[in-house]
Amino acid sequence: HGFIEKFYFFTFSLEYFVYLLLLMLSFIPEPKSSDDYLKHKPSPEESASFFSSVTWWWLKSLMWKGSRRVLSHDDLYDINYEDKSEVTSIRFQKEWDKEVKRSGLVFVQGQSNKQSQKRREPSLVLALFRAYGLDIITGGFYKLCYDILIFVNPLILRLMIAYIHDKKEQAWNGYFYAVTMFFVALLLSLVYQQYFNSTSTTGMRIRTSLICAIYKK
Numbered sequence: 001h002g003f004i005e006k007f008y009f010f011t012f013s014l015e016y017f018v019y020l021l022l023l024m025l026s027f028i029p030e031p032k033s034s035d036d037y038l039k040h041k042p043s044p045e046e047s048a049s050f051f052s053s054v055t056w057w058w059l060k061s062l063m064w065k066g067s068r069r070v071l072s073h074d075d076l077y078d079i080n081y082e083d084k085s086e087v088t089s090i091r092f093q094k095e096w097d098k099e100v101k102r103s104g105l106v107f108v109q110g111q112s113n114k115q116s117q118k119r120r121e122p123s124l125v126l127a128l129f130r131a132y133g134l135d136i137i138t139g140g141f142y143k144l145c146y147d148i149l150i151f152v153n154p155l156i157l158r159l160m161i162a163y164i165h166d167k168k169e170q171a172w173n174g175y176f177y178a179v180t181m182f183f184v185a186l187l188l189s190l191v192y193q194q195y196f197n198s199t200s201t202t203g204m205r206i207r208t209s210l211i212c213a214i215y216k217k
Contacts, residue, residue, distance in 0.1 A: 043077035054190055083201065085208050092209035093216075095130040099123060128206060135202040142195035149188045156181050 044058040052058045065075055081087060103122040129136065160177040163169045 041076075041078050043080055045077075046080055054194070056193070083205060083208075085212055088205045088209045089212035089216075092127065092131045092206075092213065096122070096124075096127040096213065098130075099127040128209075131209070132202055132206055135198065135205070139195060139198040139202055142191055142198055146188065146191045146195055149184060149191060152184050153181055153188075156184065 044061075045053070048058040062071070062075065062077070065071060099122040103120055156177055160174065160181075163174050163177060
């Protein structure tokens with residue numbers, strides 16, 4: 001029995017150490033590739049660590065400059081690779097070509113125009129979803145987490161009110177409720193900012209893809 005308890009304690013300690021190590025590694029930004037150095041001024045967002053991305057710490061140098069003087073165009077970073085028009089247009093065009101091919105509207109040798117006209121028209125919505133579906137789902141996931149967290153603080157407040165009226169409750173319960181409300185409010189702000197950034201970026205990519213497709217036509 002004592003051996004089993006020691007084994008459980010050892011495995012728990014090892015697991016805790018591994019998780020702590022992973023948390024510390026998440027604070028270290030990823031090294032920049034050689035292509036990044038060829039850019040004029042690469043955005044720190046591309047190589048930011050998880051903690052830096054969540055807290056927007058990678059923007060600190062730009063915000064510091066903005067607090068001391070008026071920002072100019074030279075102070076801005078280069079646009080991220082995934083947000084460039086040539087990248088987003090290729091991403092959408094690939095799915096749009098597949099959708100057009102499935103519809104049968106493209107003339108194929110050996111098929112009559114009558115057969116082609118019987119097929120369905122290509123769906124722009126499906127092409128956009130195939131190209132940016134993961135980005136859209138990610139934004140929806142952030143919104144779902146945000147909506148769930150909105151209901152958490154009122155529930156904690158209800159428990160805190162019950163704690164105040166019950167004199168038999170332990171003091172640490174009140175501290176626990178207060179600290180939990182603080183962290184929930186903090187998490188609520190972080191999730192909302194991620195949701196806003198995700199949806200804005202996805203909308204910008206979709207708009208850029210459609211504009212490029214229109215001009216190509």
